[in-house]
Amino acid sequence: MKRTFIKVCGLRTPVDAEKLIGVDVDAAGIIFVPGVKRTVKPQDGAEIAKQIPTGVKLVGVWMDPSKEEMFTVCNRVNVDFVQLHGSESPAFCQWVKERFQTKVVKVFHAGIRSPGQLEDYAPWIDVALIDSFSEGKRGGTGKVFDWRILQKEKERWETFGVSVWVAGGLRVENVNQLLEQYTPDGVDVSSGVELDGVKDRFKMVQFVERVRAYDRQFR
Numbered sequence: 001m002k003r004t005f006i007k008v009c010g011l012r013t014p015v016d017a018e019k020l021i022g023v024d025v026d027a028a029g030i031i032f033v034p035g036v037k038r039t040v041k042p043q044d045g046a047e048i049a050k051q052i053p054t055g056v057k058l059v060g061v062w063m064d065p066s067k068e069e070m071f072t073v074c075n076r077v078n079v080d081f082v083q084l085h086g087s088e089s090p091a092f093c094q095w096v097k098e099r100f101q102t103k104v105v106k107v108f109h110a111g112i113r114s115p116g117q118l119e120d121y122a123p124w125i126d127v128a129l130i131d132s133f134s135e136g137k138r139g140g141t142g143k144v145f146d147w148r149i150l151q152k153e154k155e156r157w158e159t160f161g162v163s164v165w166v167a168g169g170l171r172v173e174n175v176n177q178l179l180e181q182y183t184p185d186g187v188d189v190s191s192g193v194e195l196d197g198v199k200d201r202f203k204m205v206q207f208v209e210r211v212r213a214y215d216r217q218f219r
């Protein structure tokens with residue numbers, strides 16, 4: 001059976017990571033973007049990483065980082081995926097891929113032009129993550145974008161063998177509709193599995209169950 005890749009993003013503490021024990025997710029994300037509400041410092045990232053259950057991949061999230069910022073984290077934390085959430089160029093993606101030898105997730109914001117052409121990004125990225133932006137926020141918005149762009153996005157990236165994940169306001173109530181209509185390769189959720197701004201195990205279980213039920217029936 002083909003599975004939808006599930007990433008839960010925005011772990012802030014080792015306790016958040018422990019909440020993933022027994023939850024069938026594929027990856028967990030830590031935000032190394034300074035100055036946002038889910039920011040994690042490099043040394044704290046290492047502590048969280050230790051508690052992420054075996055088999056769950058670790059995604060480090062950056063937004064227009066300097067190379068030094070990336071070294072500071074990657075020298076301490078073993079990330080499986082580097083997620084670039086800003087306006088990084090194809091050349092920067094290439095540098096990341098070659099330097100860190102990780103999978104690279106490049107975020108494209110619905111409605112924002114990226115600084116490069118798709119064919120220039122494609123050799124250096126494994127995943128195109130389509131996300132929302134709102135009021136100056138480029139991630140963790142909790143807002144859904146107009147999914148009608150997804151059909152074309154999928155077709156464009158598929159020709160290059162790049163997977164497409166979707167983020168932005170996903171939650172247990174709407175993820176099934178997304179899967180039925182557009183069948184992305186992966187889904188990425190943060191606000192939708194929080195209660196009062198904190199990751200909630202019950203919400204994560206509900207979300208994951210909904211996705212896996214879809215996988216069992218249709219994948």
Ligand SMILES: O=C(O)c1ccccc1NCC(=O)[C@H](O)[C@H](O)COP(=O)(O)O
Nearest residue numbers: 009139140141142167168169189190191
């Ligand atoms: O989550 C954040 O606070 C964040 C801040 C700055 C850059 C990226 C950020 N999150 C990246 C993610 O991968 C989130 O999962 C994604 O944006 C979806 O968030 P949500 O709409 O809250 O589910």
